[in-house]
Amino acid sequence: MSKEHIKVLLAKKKIDVHGRGTKLLARELRDAGMEVVYFRFGVVDEIADAAVQEDVDVVGVSVMTSGQIQIARGLIPALKARGLDNVLVIMGGIIPEVDYEPLYELGIHRCFAPGLPGGAVAEYIRENVGTATLG
Amino acid sequence: MTSSAPGTSELVVSDSVRHAARLITQIENGVPAARAVLAELLPHCGSAQLVGITGPPGAGKSTLTASLIKELRSQGRSVGVIAVDPSSPFSMGALLGDRDRMLEAASGDPGVFIRSLASRGVPGGLAAAVNDVVDVMDAMGKDVVIVETVGVGQGELEIAKIAHTVVLVFVPGYGDALQAMKAGITEIADVVAVNKGDLAEASRAVQELRGQDYVRHDPTADRTWVVPVQKVSALRNEGIAELVGLIDDHYRFTAQSAWRSEIERNRRHAQFMAFVTERLRAELASIDLDAFDAGWLRDPYAAAEEFVTEIVKARADRGAVGLAAK
Ligand SMILES: Nc1nc2c(ncn2[C@@H]2O[C@H](COP(=O)(O)OP(=O)(O)OP(=O)(O)O)[C@@H](O)[C@H]2O)c(=O)[nH]1
Ligand SMILES: [Mg+2]
Numbered sequence: 001m002s003k004e005h006i007k008v009l010l011a012k013k014k015i016d017v018h019g020r021g022t023k024l025l026a027r028e029l030r031d032a033g034m035e036v037v038y039f040r041f042g043v044v045d046e047i048a049d050a051a052v053q054e055d056v057d058v059v060g061v062s063v064m065t066s067g068q069i070q071i072a073r074g075l076i077p078a079l080k081a082r083g084l085d086n087v088l089v090i091m092g093g094i095i096p097e098v099d100y101e102p103l104y105e106l107g108i109h110r111c112f113a114p115g116l117p118g119g120a121v122a123e124y125i126r127e128n129v130g131t132a133t134l135g
Numbered sequence: 136m137t138s139s140a141p142g143t144s145e146l147v148v149s150d151s152v153r154h155a156a157r158l159i160t161q162i163e164n165g166v167p168a169a170r171a172v173l174a175e176l177l178p179h180c181g182s183a184q185l186v187g188i189t190g191p192p193g194a195g196k197s198t199l200t201a202s203l204i205k206e207l208r209s210q211g212r213s214v215g216v217i218a219v220d221p222s223s224p225f226s227m228g229a230l231l232g233d234r235d236r237m238l239e240a241a242s243g244d245p246g247v248f249i250r251s252l253a254s255r256g257v258p259g260g261l262a263a264a265v266n267d268v269v270d271v272m273d274a275m276g277k278d279v280v281i282v283e284t285v286g287v288g289q290g291e292l293e294i295a296k297i298a299h300t301v302v303l304v305f306v307p308g309y310g311d312a313l314q315a316m317k318a319g320i321t322e323i324a325d326v327v328a329v330n331k332g333d334l335a336e337a338s339r340a341v342q343e344l345r346g347q348d349y350v351r352h353d354p355t356a357d358r359t360w361v362v363p364v365q366k367v368s369a370l371r372n373e374g375i376a377e378l379v380g381l382i383d384d385h386y387r388f389t390a391q392s393a394w395r396s397e398i399e400r401n402r403r404h405a406q407f408m409a410f411v412t413e414r415l416r417a418e419l420a421s422i423d424l425d426a427f428d429a430g431w432l433r434d435p436y437a438a439a440e441e442f443v444t445e446i447v448k449a450r451a452d453r454g455a456v457g458l459a460a461k
Contacts, residue, residue: 004164005163005164005253005255007160026230027230029228030223030226030228030229030230031223031225031226031228032226032228033226033227033228034228035222035228035229035231035253036228036229036230036231037231037234037251038230038231038232038234038235039232039234039235039238040235040238041238042238042242043242043243045243046238046242046243049242049243050234050238050249052152052153052156053152053156053248053249053250054156054234054250054251055156055157055159055160082152082153083153084153
């Protein structure tokens with residue numbers, strides 16, 4: 001599905017000092033024509049609150065220092081509780097591949113390895129935006 | 136009252152963030168259905184205090200907005216924020232980074248609603264959309280609606296027409312940009328905030344600006360408002376309560392004459408103009424060129440003049456005011 005204006009929320013843990021990756025991805029998505037709200041979060045509810053206020057199509061969470069499972073476990077229900085049941089949720093950063101399956105089971109739609117070109121993320125978003133559900 | 140499920144407008148009035156946020160997206164996208172909802176919201180509008188925050192890139196507008204949110208919340212006033220960032224003219228994408236600066240001031244607080252908007256490069260279109268988004272937040276019951284826009288350019292002058300009070304955020308040590316900002320002060324600022332007051336150069340900038348004695352003339356009465364210059368540090372939360380006091384002073388000042396209603400009138404006029412323009416453009420786009428007189432092909436100027444005159448005359452003939460047939 002394609003959409004004229006795709007809005008993406010890119011959230012990064014406040015305590016993760018390695019912010020370059022997220023900033024770079026934010027710029028790459030902007031260059032791919034998307035509107036990117038970039039911010040650093042402390043607790044998962046801040047992501048969900050921002051997602052509903054900004055009415056985004058995509059939520060992307062960058063995790064550099066573990067905690068991805070807890071984040072997913074909190075985030076997906078928080079999004080659903082706010083009525084955001086067809087938002088596309090992706091994760092990136094330093095996530096061990098063994099965690100991908102458990103994360104998908106929790107409702108994350110896709111995980112991306114670090115260092116992946118932003119074009120691949122943009123392409124995935126463009127192909128899947130609007131078709132995802134949070135079951 | 137009907138017993139059917141509540142409509143979007145009722146849900147927005149009852150402060151449903153989800154419905155308000157989706158309506159704002161429709162406004163941004165120019166979805167015609169949003170118009171009907173906005174019309175239903177209008178009776179619930181008119182009580183919000185509208186504050187514009189503008190100034191050069193990096194002046195600290197978002198950080199200052201965060202401080203204002205904190206101060207207003209401590210006074211028990213609910214806050215809506217509309218943070219506008221420019222779209223890239225090449226990709227039409229945008230980086231919306233204002234929210235990041237405001238997160239701590241708003242976290243978990245249902246009394247704060249922040250919405251980031253990309254300017255999308257539509258001349259005049261941005262101001263029109265912002266005006267409508269202001270109405271949404273007003274109808275939700277926000278006591279204060281803050282609009283953050285970058286720079287002192289044409290778009291910002293448009294935005295300035297929306298707010299009751301325009302705060303120009305000034306920073307010390309800007310060299311040439313300082314002159315441009317001074318022009319901005321005389322044109323749009325009701326209150327000047329010299330931010331980064333924690334830096335040494337700030338005091339000199341404050342002194343220099345205070346010496347200029349900027350005033351704003353009440354367009355409806357023989358009175359002037361002396362533009363106050365307040366030193367603040369958004370980072371250290373200094374001078375913020377004073378700044379809110381000055382914004383409120385100006386807001387009250389405009390109510391002591393017809394100035395306040397003049398501002399409201401201008402807002403509604405801008406909305407009327409934007410809607411007429413948008414509707415007419417859509418109507419024109421749907422005209423089947425083959426179906427009407429091909430005069431436009433021989434002489435597009437004369438044909439266009441005749442076309443418009445016909446519309447205007449039709450209104451004038453039935454005595455409608457506001458348009459005079461030439
Ligand atoms: N020293 C000092 N720095 C400040 C102050 N307020 C903001 N800053 C810094 O100035 C930089 C820009 O702040 P923002 O609030 O993003 O400025 P802005 O005007 O919203 O920027 P744009 O929206 O990009 O135009 C940040 O690094 C802030 O930390 C202040 O009072 N003192
Ligand atoms: Mg800003």
